[in-house]
Amino acid sequence: xxxxxxxxxxxxxxxxxxxxxxxxxxxxxxxxxxxxxxxxxxxxxxxxxxxxxxxxxxxxxxxxxxxxxxxxxxxxxxxxxxxxxxxxxxxxxxxxxxxxxxxxxxxxxxxxxxxxxxxxxxxxxxxxxxxxxxxxxxxxxxxxxxxxxxxxxxxxxxxxxxxxxxxxxxxxxxxxxxxxxxxxxxxxxxxxxxxxxxxxxxxxxxxxxxxxxxxxxxxxxxxxxxxxxxxxxxxxxx
Amino acid sequence: xxxxxxxxxxxxxxxxxxxxxxxxxxxxxxxxxxxxxxxxxxxxxxxxxxxxxxxxxxxxxxxxxxxxxxxxxxxxxxxxxxxxxxxxxxxxxxxxxxxxxxxxxxxxxxxxxxxxxxxxxxxxxxxxxxxxxxxxxxxxxxxxxxxxxxxxxxxxxxxxxxxxxxxxxxxxxxxxxxxxxxxxxxxxxxxxxxxxxxxxxxxxxxxxxxxxxxxxxxxxxxxxxxxxxxxxxxxxxx
DNA sequence: GCAAAAGTGTTCCGGGTACACCCATGT
DNA sequence: ACATGGGTGTACCCGGAACACTTTTGC
Numbered sequence: 001x002x003x004x005x006x007x008x009x010x011x012x013x014x015x016x017x018x019x020x021x022x023x024x025x026x027x028x029x030x031x032x033x034x035x036x037x038x039x040x041x042x043x044x045x046x047x048x049x050x051x052x053x054x055x056x057x058x059x060x061x062x063x064x065x066x067x068x069x070x071x072x073x074x075x076x077x078x079x080x081x082x083x084x085x086x087x088x089x090x091x092x093x094x095x096x097x098x099x100x101x102x103x104x105x106x107x108x109x110x111x112x113x114x115x116x117x118x119x120x121x122x123x124x125x126x127x128x129x130x131x132x133x134x135x136x137x138x139x140x141x142x143x144x145x146x147x148x149x150x151x152x153x154x155x156x157x158x159x160x161x162x163x164x165x166x167x168x169x170x171x172x173x174x175x176x177x178x179x180x181x182x183x184x185x186x187x188x189x190x191x192x193x194x195x196x197x198x199x200x201x202x203x204x205x206x207x208x209x210x211x212x213x214x215x216x217x218x219x220x221x222x223x224x225x226x227x228x229x230x231x232x233x234x235x236x237x238x
Numbered sequence: 239x240x241x242x243x244x245x246x247x248x249x250x251x252x253x254x255x256x257x258x259x260x261x262x263x264x265x266x267x268x269x270x271x272x273x274x275x276x277x278x279x280x281x282x283x284x285x286x287x288x289x290x291x292x293x294x295x296x297x298x299x300x301x302x303x304x305x306x307x308x309x310x311x312x313x314x315x316x317x318x319x320x321x322x323x324x325x326x327x328x329x330x331x332x333x334x335x336x337x338x339x340x341x342x343x344x345x346x347x348x349x350x351x352x353x354x355x356x357x358x359x360x361x362x363x364x365x366x367x368x369x370x371x372x373x374x375x376x377x378x379x380x381x382x383x384x385x386x387x388x389x390x391x392x393x394x395x396x397x398x399x400x401x402x403x404x405x406x407x408x409x410x411x412x413x414x415x416x417x418x419x420x421x422x423x424x425x426x427x428x429x430x431x432x433x434x435x436x437x438x439x440x441x442x443x444x445x446x447x448x449x450x451x452x453x454x455x456x457x458x459x460x461x462x463x464x465x466x467x468x469x470x471x472x473x474x475x476x
Numbered sequence: 477g478c479a480a481a482a483g484t485g486t487t488c489c490g491g492g493t494a495c496a497c498c499c500a501t502g503t
Numbered sequence: 504a505c506a507t508g509g510g511t512g513t514a515c516c517c518g519g520a521a522c523a524c525t526t527t528t529g530c
Contacts, residue, residue, distance in 0.1 A: 020305055022258050022335075022345055067258055067343050071335040095333040095347045097260075097309040098476045105305050107260055109333045109345070147471040174508075192493060194510070199491095214508045215500040233385040234332070412481080430520060432483070437518095452481045453527040477530105484525070492516085499510070 020105045024074040025062030025142075027149035028087055028113040029132070030120060031166050031182055040182045042132040042153075044146065047082050050126065053103050054139035058128070060146070061085075062108070075111040084121040087113035089165035093149055101141045112149045114165030157183045161202045164222040172210050172217035173197065258343045262312040263300030263380075265387035266325055266351040267370070268358060269404050269420055278420045280370040280391075282384065285320050288364065291341050292377030296366070298384070299323075300346070309476035313349040322359040325351035327403035330476075331387055339379045350387045352403030395421045399440045402460040410448050410455035411435065 031040045046058040063078035065071065072090060079085055090113045097107040120129075130136070132150060135143060156162055163179045164171075177193045197203055202223050209216035270281045284296040301316035303309065310328060317323055328351045335345040358367075368374070370388060373381060394400055401417045402409075415431045435441055440461050447454035 020260050020303060022260060065258060065335070065345070068337060070337055071333060071345070092333060094472070095309065095330060096476060097303070097347065099306060099308055107303070107309070107345075107347070109335065144471065151471055172509090189493070189495085190509080191495085191511075196492080211501085214502065214506085215510085217509060233382065233389055410482090427520070427522085428481085429483075429485090429522080434519080449528085452479085452529065453483085455482060479530085480528090482525100482527075484523105486521100486523080488521080489519090491518095494515080495513090497510105497512075499508105501507090501509095503504105503506090 020107060022065040023062055023106050023108045024065050024071060024078055024111065025060040025108050025145070026075050026079045026087075026090070026111045026113055027060060027093065027146055028079065028083075028085060028115055029149075029153060029166070030115045030117055030129075031179060032117060032129070034131070040178055042150070042182060043129045044132055045083050045085065045127050045129050046135075046138065048126040048128070049139055057139040058130070058136055058142075059139035060110070060142050061127075062110075065109070071109050072111070075109075075113075079113070082124075083127050084124050085115055086119065087115045087165075088119070089114040089162060093145075093152060096141060096145060098141070108145075110145055110149075112152060114162065116166060116168055118168050154183055154185075161200065161222075164202075170206060170208065170219040170221050172219060174217060176220070258345060260303040261300055261344050261346045262303050262309060262316055262349065263298040263346050263383070264313050264317045264325075264328070264349045264351055265298060265331065265384055266317065266321075266323060266353055267387075267391060267404070268353045268355055268367075269417060270355060270367070272369070278416055280388070280420060281367045282370055283321050283323065283365050283367050284373075284376065286364040286366070287377055295377040296368070296374055296380075297377035298348070298380050299365075300348075303347070309347050310349070311476075313347075313351075317351070320362075321365050322362050323353055324357065325353045325403075326357070327352040327400060331383075331390060334379060334383060336379070346383075348383055348387070350390060352400060354404060354406055356406050392421055392423075399438065399460075402440075408444060408446065408457040408459050410457060412455060414458070 027044060029042055029044050032043045033039070034041050045061060047061050049055050049057055049059050061079050061082040063074070063081065065074045066077075069077065071092070075090060076086070079087070090111055093110045093112040095107060095109050099105065101108075132146065135146060137143065138146070157180060163176060163183070166179050167175060173194055174190070176197065177188055177190060180193070181188055203220045204223050206219045206221060208219045210219055265282060267280055267282050269278045271277070272279050283299060285299050287293050287295055287297050299317050299320040301312070301319065303312045304315075307315065309330070313328060314324070317325070328349055331348045331350040333345060333347050337343065339346075370384065373384060375381065376384070395418060401414060401421070404417050405413060411432055412428070414435065415426055415428060418431070419426055441458045442461050444457045444459060446457045448457055
């Protein structure tokens, strides 16, 4: 058996029965205050599909991997192209490649990311933000993928210090605590929380305070030096 | 710009300048007793490459992903084809896709696995076992990959109970402890180790004992029920 | 009996948790 | 003044680490 392929390179590849294509998608989380509520919730942007398969359904932002770019670069690029976002934290999640996850054979390298509320660009064509706890039925296996990403987020928040990826440069301990409480889904003791993050050595106190309602709260910033070396031998690997 | 491809489907695809191919490789660990020493060490099988690129160099067992098989199935198949091994534990490690990791563009979905010494089939053509601590220079970025897999192994051994993937069905606590000591690279207190692993609820004591040198040691087996649910929402996902 | 590994008991220490309490500010 | 969140002090609990000690075998 032989096959012949003739196509313009600029278009999306036509489906070839024994070809495998590589896509890159990103689950990108932020925290936002629910309208009509004082509680924060995990939210993520989805893109409405404008072509088959699953036309009209919501899907994770992503696109085809380009021959000339690394995996992480492809995640950043496709994320920017579809949503206009540039996350502060980006990490590979998993490679999904079940044969029936798409009509044609697609292996998706999925990344997950965190973004600060102030970095969010709103009102992008075909993009909408959803509460992670109340997603509609998504295209492909994307519901499953989001579930897994949420699991990783909750897990990682437990032992790593990535929560600052959801906050602006300077923040109060109460704001940081709210991030943890939202992701973990339970209340944390303010006193103990303070001591734990202070002793972790990741926080640098500033001389600025957030004023407003009651006693002013000291603003902190993150110590960027600690950041790395948690992922093991892989620095910024693809 | 257009391109034309004409090829028999049974052969390995020829290199096409703007094509991306998907490979699957596996880092598979076992423990073996070093010759002329009483200490155990982490070892893994490598395959000598018989064609370019990197002909003659050692590489991880693997092969091309088939259109009709899931990622995990491809890992199992290529592992069996190249080494004859069927691991008791197999999990996705990472997707490697840097543009310069191979002369042509290859994205490798890498799995890592554990195998029991009694499952090892020896004397397979072009396959040789190496001490993980003293590897030669491998093909592609495979040294990096093994380093990362070793890091994950050590990490996971700390919080998960996968060490039994390296032991036969029944084993003494001393044998189990040796597995941990070898992977972690430090001695563990036998008394404390016993209590910890006993209280974890993963061990089932048998009425059999290993006799030999001194006081007989009770044999244990693993409680298979606990096994799962550790990977989150992904059961046996690809 | 003695060496050596199996197995038990006990103490200490540090980090997490619960909770009482004081401090500083807006209204 | 008082309500409210910021921030401190302290007692308790539990799990890990260290280590002394007893038990059971082979030689």
